[in-house]
Amino acid sequence: MDTIKLAIIGCGGMGHAHQASFTELQNEITVTATCDIELEKARAMAELLGARHYSADYHEILEYCDAVLLVLPHHLHFEVGMECLRAGKHVLMEKPLCNTERQCLDLIHLAQAKHLTLMTAYPVRYLPLYRQLKDIIAQKTYGDVFQVSIWTEQYTMTNIWSKSAEKLGGGQLFSHGCHYIDCLLWYLGNPVRGFHLGTNYGTPWMEKEGTSNVTMEFENGALGYHFGTWGAKGSKLNYSVHAHFTEAMVELNVSDGLMYLHQFGDEPKLIASYEPGKNTQFEIGHFAHCIRTGEVPETNGPESLQGLRNIWRMYEAEQKGVIADLHGLGLKQEWDVPNLAKLPQR
Numbered sequence: 001m002d003t004i005k006l007a008i009i010g011c012g013g014m015g016h017a018h019q020a021s022f023t024e025l026q027n028e029i030t031v032t033a034t035c036d037i038e039l040e041k042a043r044a045m046a047e048l049l050g051a052r053h054y055s056a057d058y059h060e061i062l063e064y065c066d067a068v069l070l071v072l073p074h075h076l077h078f079e080v081g082m083e084c085l086r087a088g089k090h091v092l093m094e095k096p097l098c099n100t101e102r103q104c105l106d107l108i109h110l111a112q113a114k115h116l117t118l119m120t121a122y123p124v125r126y127l128p129l130y131r132q133l134k135d136i137i138a139q140k141t142y143g144d145v146f147q148v149s150i151w152t153e154q155y156t157m158t159n160i161w162s163k164s165a166e167k168l169g170g171g172q173l174f175s176h177g178c179h180y181i182d183c184l185l186w187y188l189g190n191p192v193r194g195f196h197l198g199t200n201y202g203t204p205w206m207e208k209e210g211t212s213n214v215t216m217e218f219e220n221g222a223l224g225y226h227f228g229t230w231g232a233k234g235s236k237l238n239y240s241v242h243a244h245f246t247e248a249m250v251e252l253n254v255s256d257g258l259m260y261l262h263q264f265g266d267e268p269k270l271i272a273s274y275e276p277g278k279n280t281q282f283e284i285g286h287f288a289h290c291i292r293t294g295e296v297p298e299t300n301g302p303e304s305l306q307g308l309r310n311i312w313r314m315y316e317a318e319q320k321g322v323i324a325d326l327h328g329l330g331l332k333q334e335w336d337v338p339n340l341a342k343l344p345q346r
Helices: 013-017 019-024 039-049 074-086 101-113 128-139 172-188 281-293 301-320
Strands: 004-009 029-035 053-055 067-070 090-094 118-121 145-153 191-199 211-218 223-229 239-245 249-253 258-262 269-273
Touching: 004 281, 019 039, 019 281, 029 039, 039 053, 067 074, 067 281, 074 090, 074 101, 090 281, 101 118, 101 301, 118 281, 118 301, 128 172, 128 239, 128 249, 128 258, 128 269, 145 172, 172 191, 172 211, 172 223, 172 301, 191 301
Parallel strands: 004 029, 004 067, 029 053, 067 090, 090 118, 145 223
Antiparallel strands: 145 239, 191 211, 211 223, 239 249, 249 258, 258 269
């Protein structure tokens, strides 16, 4: 296969975030077409990336590509994703996969039936520091991990594309926290219970939560925590991960691209560093590799769906004022079951 011909559908902020990645991957991927409902945005993106075709209607560009990167509002993921799969195109879907369980299942089943690559754009999983932490956990370099805490602190009032819970599929947790629920499952295994507390106090522009706290317990007794806010007027932690092991604590200062080792009696030790930024070339390169080889992506449809099911169950439990039963929602557990997003009936 020559370079993979890729079309970008959606030329807003995230579309531009991928620009540097295509330069780095020019021997593997060629952007051949762009699309946006605002034609000028599609034209500008096409000029920026050297694409020959652009349009305000995505149907008009599908003949010029092998694969698509869908960078659209969440409520459009299903319709456009299905049309692209029906046209025989591989799909890299910006997170989250879809806004409902049924939509996710239909998208996954169609991709499988047509032997096409369907991958969710969870760039965090592919970033070198996060992957190094995954190896440290798996190899028990500093003993057993018993707590992973993730913080993401942003201010979004000026750049959030939608305040609507229906269009977002939820609030901050569903729209952005899905990255980090995915990471907690990837790091810690099968969940057993958890809870979410969210509020739009401090983020009144949001219909649903703009600030979110999640705690999850896993089969081996380890705990995972995620705090995210879209209302931060300042930040100390920014994007940070603390992994507590029986022999040490490992800190990821993601915003600065640094990893530190903390042990009692010693000064923090810098053990890894990487250029900070979105660095989406890793996920896009993986997408290209899977198209070429037929391998299943790491952030594939079923695993993405399992992560979202954890969120849906915690949302439901929050409404009912109970702890969510999360049994059966690990990344590698049986996924092709309808209504698994609902809390089990006891």
